[in-house]
Amino acid sequence: MLATIHSAVVDGVDGIPVRVEVDVRDGLPAYSVVGMPDAACRESRDRVRAALGNSGLRWPQRRITVNLAPSSVRKQGAGLDLPIAVAVLVADGQIPAEAVAGLGMAGELGLDGSVRPVPGMIILASACKGTEFLAPIANRSEVRRIREGQVRVVGTLRQLALALDGSGPAPERADLEPERVVEHERAEFADVRGQQLARRAAEIAAAGGHHLLFVGPPGAGKTMIANRLAALLPDLDESEALVTTRIHSAAGIPLPAGGLVRRPPYRAPHHAASTAALIGGGGATVRPGEVSLAHGGVLFLDELGEFSVPVLEALRQPLEEGHIRVSRLTGPRSMPARFQLIAATNPCPCGYGVTPASCRCNPAATARYLRRLSGPLLDRFDLVVHVRPPEAQVLLGDGTEETTATVAERVERVRTLARERGLLSNASIPSERIDELPPLTASGRAVLLHAVKAGELTGRGMHRIRRVARTISDLADGPDSLDEDLIDQALGLRQSLQPDRSAA
Amino acid sequence: MNSSSRETSGSSTDRLKRLTAAPQSLAATLRLVALPSMGVARTRWLLSHLDPVEAVAAILAGTLPPELPAPTHRVDRSHLDKWRGGLREQDVDELVARNVGGSQQILDAGHRFWPFGDDVDPPVLLFARGRLDCLAEPRRVAIVGTRRCSAIGRSVAGEMGWTLAEHGVAVVSGLALGIDGAAHRGAGASATDPGRIGVVASGLDMIYPPRNEQLWNDVAHTGVVISETPMGERATRWRFPARNRLIAGLSELVVVVESHERGGALITVDEALRRAVEVVAVPGSVLGRSCVGTNQLLMDGVPPVRNGQDLVDVLGVRPPEGPQLTIPTEGGQGSNQPKLLLSAPEQAILDALDAGPVMIEDLAKGAELDVSETLTIVQRLRRQELVAIDGAEVAIALDGGQ
Numbered sequence: 001m002l003a004t005i006h007s008a009v010v011d012g013v014d015g016i017p018v019r020v021e022v023d024v025r026d027g028l029p030a031y032s033v034v035g036m037p038d039a040a041c042r043e044s045r046d047r048v049r050a051a052l053g054n055s056g057l058r059w060p061q062r063r064i065t066v067n068l069a070p071s072s073v074r075k076q077g078a079g080l081d082l083p084i085a086v087a088v089l090v091a092d093g094q095i096p097a098e099a100v101a102g103l104g105m106a107g108e109l110g111l112d113g114s115v116r117p118v119p120g121m122i123i124l125a126s127a128c129k130g131t132e133f134l135a136p137i138a139n140r141s142e143v144r145r146i147r148e149g150q151v152r153v154v155g156t157l158r159q160l161a162l163a164l165d166g167s168g169p170a171p172e173r174a175d176l177e178p179e180r181v182v183e184h185e186r187a188e189f190a191d192v193r194g195q196q197l198a199r200r201a202a203e204i205a206a207a208g209g210h211h212l213l214f215v216g217p218p219g220a221g222k223t224m225i226a227n228r229l230a231a232l233l234p235d236l237d238e239s240e241a242l243v244t245t246r247i248h249s250a251a252g253i254p255l256p257a258g259g260l261v262r263r264p265p266y267r268a269p270h271h272a273a274s275t276a277a278l279i280g281g282g283g284a285t286v287r288p289g290e291v292s293l294a295h296g297g298v299l300f301l302d303e304l305g306e307f308s309v310p311v312l313e314a315l316r317q318p319l320e321e322g323h324i325r326v327s328r329l330t331g332p333r334s335m336p337a338r339f340q341l342i343a344a345t346n347p348c349p350c351g352y353g354v355t356p357a358s359c360r361c362n363p364a365a366t367a368r369y370l371r372r373l374s375g376p377l378l379d380r381f382d383l384v385v386h387v388r389p390p391e392a393q394v395l396l397g398d399g400t401e402e403t404t405a406t407v408a409e410r411v412e413r414v415r416t417l418a419r420e421r422g423l424l425s426n427a428s429i430p431s432e433r434i435d436e437l438p439p440l441t442a443s444g445r446a447v448l449l450h451a452v453k454a455g456e457l458t459g460r461g462m463h464r465i466r467r468v469a470r471t472i473s474d475l476a477d478g479p480d481s482l483d484e485d486l487i488d489q490a491l492g493l494r495q496s497l498q499p500d501r502s503a504a
Numbered sequence: 505m506n507s508s509s510r511e512t513s514g515s516s517t518d519r520l521k522r523l524t525a526a527p528q529s530l531a532a533t534l535r536l537v538a539l540p541s542m543g544v545a546r547t548r549w550l551l552s553h554l555d556p557v558e559a560v561a562a563i564l565a566g567t568l569p570p571e572l573p574a575p576t577h578r579v580d581r582s583h584l585d586k587w588r589g590g591l592r593e594q595d596v597d598e599l600v601a602r603n604v605g606g607s608q609q610i611l612d613a614g615h616r617f618w619p620f621g622d623d624v625d626p627p628v629l630l631f632a633r634g635r636l637d638c639l640a641e642p643r644r645v646a647i648v649g650t651r652r653c654s655a656i657g658r659s660v661a662g663e664m665g666w667t668l669a670e671h672g673v674a675v676v677s678g679l680a681l682g683i684d685g686a687a688h689r690g691a692g693a694s695a696t697d698p699g700r701i702g703v704v705a706s707g708l709d710m711i712y713p714p715r716n717e718q719l720w721n722d723v724a725h726t727g728v729v730i731s732e733t734p735m736g737e738r739a740t741r742w743r744f745p746a747r748n749r750l751i752a753g754l755s756e757l758v759v760v761v762e763s764h765e766r767g768g769a770l771i772t773v774d775e776a777l778r779r780a781v782e783v784v785a786v787p788g789s790v791l792g793r794s795c796v797g798t799n800q801l802l803m804d805g806v807p808p809v810r811n812g813q814d815l816v817d818v819l820g821v822r823p824p825e826g827p828q829l830t831i832p833t834e835g836g837q838g839s840n841q842p843k844l845l846l847s848a849p850e851q852a853i854l855d856a857l858d859a860g861p862v863m864i865e866d867l868a869k870g871a872e873l874d875v876s877e878t879l880t881i882v883q884r885l886r887r888q889e890l891v892a893i894d895g896a897e898v899a900i901a902l903d904g905g906q
Contacts, residue, residue: 196865196875215896347895360793363651363681363713386896388863450887472876485880488887492864492879495893 001025003090003097005083006104006130009075010120012286012326012333013250015127019069020080022087027063035068038076047078047109048085055113055158060092076285079118082107082134085157086164099164104128107136113157119252122245125151134160134171141259142249144174145242151175184256184263186231189404191224193397194390198225201385201493203407205342206232207414208471209425210464211319211380213304214344215497216387217351222344223268225387226300229342230266231404234412236296243336244296251288264297267339271306279314279337280326286333289326291318294339304345305372312377315341319380340427345373347386347497370497382427382464383493414474426471434463438470443484451491465490516600530612531600532556537629538599538734539590544746545577547628563587602735607633607724608708623753624779627732633708634728638699639754641674643821646755646776648748648769649683649762653794655861655892655899657762658686660786660811664759665690667812669697671821676701676755678747678768679723683761685716692722696823700727701754705747706739707731745771752776759815760785760806763797770797773806784809784818789860849873853881854900857891861899 002023008015031045049059066084068075082105089095106124108116118124121139126146135143137153144151152171154160162168192199198214198221205212206229214222236244244261255261269278269290276282280289291299301307318324322338348366352359359366378384418425421437429437440448448465451457457465469482469490478486520527533556536547550559553572562568566588603610611618611630619639620626632639645668647661665675665687675691677684679702691700702723706712708731711720723729732750733743748768752758752775760783763769776783785806788795802808809815846854849871856862856870868878882898885891892901 194865196868197879200875359652361652386863388896447887484884488880488883489876492883495896 001091003087005087006128007080007083007106008124008127010123010250013247013288013335015123016073017127017129020083020087021067022091023065024060024062024091029061031064033066035071036074040078041075044081044084047081050111051109051113051157078108079106081109095164102131104130105134115154120250122249140174142255186404187228189228189407190399190401192228193399194394197385198387201383202229204471205383207411207475209340209427210382210468211341212383213381214387215347219389220387223302226342230264230298232408232411233264234415235262240296247288247292247295265294266298267294268300271303275311275314278311279324280335286326286328288335291324291337292335295336299339299341301343304343379458379460382468384495410475417474426467429467431463438466439481441481441483444482444487447484447487516597519600519604529556532560535560535594539587541583544627549575564591619754630730631708632728632730634724635699638701638728641698643673644676644755645673646676646751646758647687648772650764650767650794651680651682653682653762655894657683661686661761662690664812666694669694671816671823672698674698674701676751679704679716679720681713685719702729703747703751704731705743707733707735707737709735710738712739744768748772749775752781758783760798762794764794765796850881857900861897863896867898
């Protein structure tokens with residue numbers, strides 16, 4: 001007899017609906033899976049057989065054929081265990097066929113018959129066809145927000161079999177459990193002692209969504225500041241949170257209590273990361289890379305100059321477009337990748353070039369080191385500041401720095417202003433609105449022109465300076481037009497990696 | 505002699521005739537100097553008993569005459585083979601044409617501007633571009649130091665270069681990054697500069713470091729750039745110490761502005777001591793890495809100098825036209841510039857910078873301003889070229905651009 005169950009598989013951050021068809025007929029006992037299963041999927045036989053046995057159900061000693069349709073899509077992971085097991089039971093006549101009509105499900109089976117969570121459940125639940133969906137109970141908080149009333153959760157295969165047989169209670173609806181309100185702990189900004197300039201730059205970056213580059217020796221606290229910067233960002237709104245949750249779910253990253261990624265993520269991949277790890281990749285199916293995992297939050301690249309050049313160049317497209325296109329065996333995928341780039345680099349190979357007289361590097365070696373950071377990439381940073389290790393007495397003294405709560409409030413206010421202007425953030429003021437959103441005063445215009453003429457700014461850089469100046473003005477409830485002082489401050493926060501000519 | 509005269513065609517002889525009474529001999533010397541592994545010691549050894557034309561012939565024949573004394577540097581069969589191969593490959597016309605012509609000249613010990621008359625370790629030939637008469641300037645002072653210097657060192661070197669030039673002293677330096685370049689830029693900003701002398705390690709057409717191309721051309725235009733390396737050759741490692749010896753040999757006084765614990769400037773000092781040329785050094789911060797070498801010199805008994813005026817006192821020179829100094833306009837010494845109208849915080853920041861380069865945050869603390877305000881003011885001062893930024897440090901701008 002033939003049975004069909006709806007399910008789905010994850011590809012990138014999208015789900016692909018899959019139909020699990022099982023045919024059980026007389027013949028020598030055999031089990032075969034067709035329809036491009038991967039290794040984990042093929043191994044489902046052993047898990048399903050043991051799970052059935054340990055749930056007091058029978059593994060049919062007959063010829064079993066499992067077809068995963070459409071056969072053109074590669075099926076990955078163990079999420080098809082549950083639908084295969086249920087389809088086997090239906091095809092064997094242990095569960096009535098009507099009970100599973102219109103039912104979709106996904107989940108991995110333990111040998112004891114428990115239904116275990118799989119990555120990407122929120123994507124699977126949305127993509128799966130059918131009128132109802134069954135998810136593992138451990139994924140409950142993740143799926144509670146989608147397909148209202150249609151999603152139920154199960155704990156064990158036996159419980160499900162009894163329910164479908166009519167002899168047990170129906171599985172519980174996912175959305176009936178009250179949402180737990182979770183207060184997320186935020187890293188404390190006051191921990192960043194001294195470092196006035198870096199603190200100021202971090203606040204502006206957080207408020208305006210600007211990309212920020214720290215230049216400084218090891219031990220200057222660059223990582224700490226980047227981490228605190230993410231804490232200054234406001235919570236993601238509902239739709240952003242869902243997108244980010246889907247990405248994190250697809251990548252199998254543990255979701256926060258409550259099931260929704262509400263806090264902007266902070267990702268800090270190591271500089272040995274491959275292009276695939278950073279922008280996403282894999283074999284036939286695609287796993288989201290760090291740029292996507294940082295969607296809505298902060299991507300921190302420490303030792304920027306140590307990243308391979310192809311990796312850095314691959315960042316340029318998502319920085320411009322807010323999503324990443326990855327081409328794979330089975331065609332191109334697009335994944336969301338709108339992140340705020342925070343990076344850190346040494347000023348030279350020895351790291352002490354922040355104060356030029358104590359640098360031990362050959363000037364040619366320093367030039368070579370900085371050349372790795374291509375002009376186009378550097379040009380995309382709105383803020384570039386030099387940092388140095390704080391002095392011991394500052395670290396030991398009583399901190400008088402502002403706390404996360406104080407600064408985050410100002411950040412939130414600037415972000416709200418941006419939203420009222422119809423923007424995600426000040427950093428995304430489009431060039432066609434740049435003259436309208438922060439108009440320049442005559443003196444402000446003169447200062448900008450001077451910087452362009454002196455070769456310090458490109459056309460793109462000029463727009464970036466104006467956006468940063470807008471944020472500085474917003475933070476201080478400053479004027480609506482950008483005057484000389486605001487532009488000067490923005491220019492001062494975009495420091496050059498090269499010495500001034502009059503210092504050379 | 506015969507092989508050489510056969511190879512030297514009429515045109516190159518004509519070219520050389522304008523330089524010397526003995527063109528054949530000069531051509532042969534040039535051929536020797538242009539050979540691989542032929543440093544100044546080996547050349548001098550060869551020429552100590554042979555005239556250049558004979559030396560070329562002997563190498564081509566593969567047998568050096570037995571009366572030659574034992575060489576000071578190792579010379580064996582492989583050198584002879586290498587030299588013979590080199591001589592055979594040489595295109596004499598091309599070699600001469602490349603090194604002589606335009607503002608490009610060759611000097612030998614017989615030249616009237618030859619500056620190494622009584623030097624203990626003179627070059628065999630000198631390649632020069634620019635105004636040869638600068639080499640005959642009566643007062644010549646070398647300003648040397650590290651390429652990796654502090655902004656203070658740079659500004660001190662610039663001011664010293666300018667002051668010396670104002671007093672009609674020719675500044676000798678190596679056209680390197682850092683102190684060398686700053687000294688020559690400073691000297692070039694003076695209206696009474698008698699002509700700077702740049703001594704380089706590479707061939708005169710191989711500008712090194714490329715970043716100094718503008719300065720190099722500037723010096724070759726208003727002063728002179730010299731080298732003992734023929735055209736077309738890069739500066740190999742050993743050529744830099746050799747170059748430093750020429751700097752010492754050209755100067756009556758060597759000023760070391762900043763030097764790391766080891767470095768080329770200290771080689772120049774050794775060469776100066778060998779020639780009984782006086783050495784002075786600029787004191788630096790005891791914490792600065794780029795001052796370790798200079799401070800050690802002071803500990804070893806080298807007299808200190810603080811600025812151009814100290815040098816002027818040491819040298820006992822007076823400015824060319826009366827004692828009145830001209831106030832430099834653009835690109836002179838910062839503190840002499842006519843003060844612009846500055847606001848109180850701007851003045852506070854400039855005052856805080858008087859002690860030397862400062863990081864933005866310390867500057868804010870020193871001037872009792874908040875960081876944002878400091879950034880704004882520094883940027884404004886920078887636009888007026890009153891301050892300059894290097895790395896994280898802000899400093900008083902001194903030489904006002906290149």
